[in-house]
Amino acid sequence: GILAIDLITVTICYMAAVVLSQAYLPSQGASLLKILQSAFICLPIVLVIFFLAFLAFRVFKVVWRYARGRDYLRIVGACVCATILFSIFDQIFHLIKIEGMPPVTGGENIKFNQIIFPAYIMLGTFSATFIILFRILYEFVYAKQRDKLETGKRKRTMIIGAGYTASVILEEISRQDSIYDPICMIDDDPDKLGRIINEIEVVGNTQDIAIIVQKYAIDVIIFAIPSLGGEARQRILTDCNATKCQIKVLPYMSEMIDNVNITKQMRDINIGDLLGRQQISFDDVGVASYIYDKVVMVTGGGGSIGSELCRQISKYKPRRIIIVDVYENCAYNIQQELLRTYGANYDLHVEIVSITDYDKMNELFLEFRPQIIFHAAAHKHVPLMETVPEEAVKNNIFGTYNVVTLAQKHNVQKFIMISTDKAVNPTNVMGATKRCCEEIVQMMAQKCAETNSPTEFAAVRFGNVLGSNGSVIPLFKDQIEKGGPVTVTHPDIIRYFMTIPEAVSLVLQAGTFAHGGEIFVLDMGKQVKIVTLAENLIKLMGYKPYVDIDIAFTGLRPGEKLYEELLMNEEGLQKTANEKIFIGHQMEIDIPKFTAELEKMREICMTNDKFAVVEQLKVLVPTFNHNSEYLEKITNLAKEYKEEKQAK
Numbered sequence: 204g205i206l207a208i209d210l211i212t213v214t215i216c217y218m219a220a221v222v223l224s225q226a227y228l229p230s231q232g233a234s235l236l237k238i239l240q241s242a243f244i245c246l247p248i249v250l251v252i253f254f255l256a257f258l259a260f261r262v263f264k265v266v267w268r269y270a271r272g273r274d275y276l277r278i279v280g281a282c283v284c285a286t287i288l289f290s291i292f293d294q295i296f297h298l299i300k301i302e303g304m305p306p307v308t309g310g311e312n313i314k315f316n317q318i319i320f321p322a323y324i325m326l327g328t329f330s331a332t333f334i335i336l337f338r339i340l341y342e343f344v345y346a347k348q349r350d351k352l353e354t355g356k357r358k359r360t361m362i363i364g365a366g367y368t369a370s371v372i373l374e375e376i377s378r379q380d381s382i383y384d385p386i387c388m389i390d391d392d393p394d395k396l397g398r399i400i401n402e403i404e405v406v407g408n409t410q411d412i413a414i415i416v417q418k419y420a421i422d423v424i425i426f427a428i429p430s431l432g433g434e435a436r437q438r439i440l441t442d443c444n445a446t447k448c449q450i451k452v453l454p455y456m457s458e459m460i461d462n463v464n465i466t467k468q469m470r471d472i473n474i475g476d477l478l479g480r481q482q483i484s485f486d487d488v489g490v491a492s493y494i495y496d497k498v499v500m501v502t503g504g505g506g507s508i509g510s511e512l513c514r515q516i517s518k519y520k521p522r523r524i525i526i527v528d529v530y531e532n533c534a535y536n537i538q539q540e541l542l543r544t545y546g547a548n549y550d551l552h553v554e555i556v557s558i559t560d561y562d563k564m565n566e567l568f569l570e571f572r573p574q575i576i577f578h579a580a581a582h583k584h585v586p587l588m589e590t591v592p593e594e595a596v597k598n599n600i601f602g603t604y605n606v607v608t609l610a611q612k613h614n615v616q617k618f619i620m621i622s623t624d625k626a627v628n629p630t631n632v633m634g635a636t637k638r639c640c641e642e643i644v645q646m647m648a649q650k651c652a653e654t655n656s657p658t659e660f661a662a663v664r665f666g667n668v669l670g671s672n673g674s675v676i677p678l679f680k681d682q683i684e685k686g687g688p689v690t691v692t693h694p695d696i697i698r699y700f701m702t703i704p705e706a707v708s709l710v711l712q713a714g715t716f717a718h719g720g721e722i723f724v725l726d727m728g729k730q731v732k733i734v735t736l737a738e739n740l741i742k743l744m745g746y747k748p749y750v751d752i753d754i755a756f757t758g759l760r761p762g763e764k765l766y767e768e769l770l771m772n773e774e775g776l777q778k779t780a781n782e783k784i785f786i787g788h789q790m791e792i793d794i795p796k797f798t799a800e801l802e803k804m805r806e807i808c809m810t811n812d813k814f815a816v817v818e819q820l821k822v823l824v825p826t827f828n829h830n831s832e833y834l835e836k837i838t839n840l841a842k843e844y845k846e847e848k849q850a851k
Contacts, residue, residue: 503580505533648720
């Protein structure tokens with residue numbers, strides 16, 4: 204249909220150009236009939252040339268209801284090229300005077316500069332103009348028809364922020380089959396109040412969110428200020444959340460993806476948006492300098508932290524990524540995600556292996572020769588590790604010992620280990636094993652310094668990660684979806700929190716500062732009450748705390764503290780180039796004594812004696828303060844069950 208209309212338009216424009224160009228020189232005496240007869244002879248040639256030009260410029264491939272400026276340039280380019288080709292063709296036949304094929308002007312005695320040139324100009328100009336006008340008319344009619352059919356289906360939308368980002372969103376919505384129907388905008392800049400952007404008026408500021416939502420019957424709020432963070436962002440999103448509207452949030456400017464529609468990058472508000480802490484900024488250039496064109500290994504690469512490491516590392520164009528994980532499902536998921544993003548030929552290898560298998564890990568080092576290692580593999584679930592301390596030690600401590608030993612043996616450039624704030628003055632087995640891992644990293648750094656080994660070892664310590672596997676957020680969501688109650692261990696329990704991208708960015712940044720043995724600590728701002736987190740999540744999911752969904756307090760779990768620490772007493776803080784990242788003072792490790800105690804622990808683990816393992820952990824980690832009552836309880840229960848079974 205559009206092809207036929209385009210060719211009809213070209214025909215009309217061609218005939219009009221011929222007639223009007225002849226009108227400039229009535230003294231030539233050519234009759235209108237003669238002019239039209241001559242023009243009709245060349246018409247098939249005109250249509251064929253324009254048709255081929257449209258094909259070459261892919262004009263017919265465009266879905267015009269989604270057209271952008273560059274799509275209209277296709278039409279201009281096609282019409283200009285077709286006109287030039289036709290003028291050349293027409294002049295050739297005019298000059299050689301082939302009988303029965305007169306030029307566009309219809310008279311061989313008419314001079315080119317007087318008449319023919321204006322005809323060509325008008326043909327190209329008229330064709331491009333009217334074909335574009337037809338497309339615009341088509342878009343307008345389609346939009347009106349769509350609005351008429353979708354009345355009541357589209358969601359009345361308010362946009363927060365009246366800047367460039369908001370204008371792009373409005374432009375994209377107008378060109379898509381969008382569910383959003385922009386009604387109004389708000390902005391805190393008083394100069395923008397009453398202004399109109401893309402036909403949408405700025406009607407107020409963020410202090411009036413609740414009033415404006417009610418006044419304009421808003422269904423959806425789009426937060427379109429990606430540069431805003433900290434308490435201002437928290438305040439606005441908290442006010443939005445209180446309205447019960449659906450809330451869409453754009454990521455921070457640093458997280459936005461180039462060449463992808465902004466509306467496609469919008470996401471639902473999440474609990475991380477309500478932390479009230481400024482997004483941490485990192486030095487991309489510094490990170491790129493040590494990752495670019497390097498072979499990078501990520502242990503635990505299928506986990507929540509490991510998989511995000513793989514995503515962010517990929518942005519810096521490593522030569523190869525090796526994902527090491529014992530759980531094939533998660534490793535497979537991140538593998539497929541990266542291949543979809545970067546193509547089937549992306550140099551990515553997934554190895555299903557336990558870090559406790561020294562010989563197999565050695566084979567991987569020999570095969571792939573990793574230059575950078577991010578060590579994220581670990582057992583991390585606090586209550587579960589209280590029941591099987593021997594397994595926590597085998598995986599966390601001796602798995603780490605294997606990887607650091609191989610890193611030094613194979614002259615890896617950098618080794619960065621993921622640690623936790625639970626390693627500071629630990630009261631649980633998991634925290635104690637991670638503190639021991641930090642000591643292993645620092646011990647290996649001392650060895651490297653003594654032997655001039657090139658490997659740089661460091662650890663990164665941070666708090667709880669929102670949305671990670673085993674964190675409170677997935678648990679709370681599941682409890683809310685089931686109608687509650689949401690279980691919180693203690694009304695006063697507090698924790699540091701950060702988002703997964705922030706945690707991983709810290710890990711990558713640590714690599715730029717690492718020289719050997721450092722424990723990097725992030726300034727994570729204020730600790731957050733878990734009960735406040737639960738209340739906000741209940742609100743985010745559209746319910747009222749203590750009314751629709753109750754919150755129950757269950758008591759502290761084994762090994763759990765009311766608060767976490769990021770530094771031990773003997774550690775000081777040293778600044779780095781990033782004001783949010785600090786380095787804990789490196790402690791001196793008595794290498795012979797520490798190594799001997801590790802070997803003693805290895806022998807104890809082979810017996811699977813839980814109590815002996817915990818006692819040896821206290822030797823390896825002097826700050827470990829463990830209450831063994833829970834371990835005794837579950838051990839006695841297991842013993843009683845075994846005796847009952849034997850008696851039967």
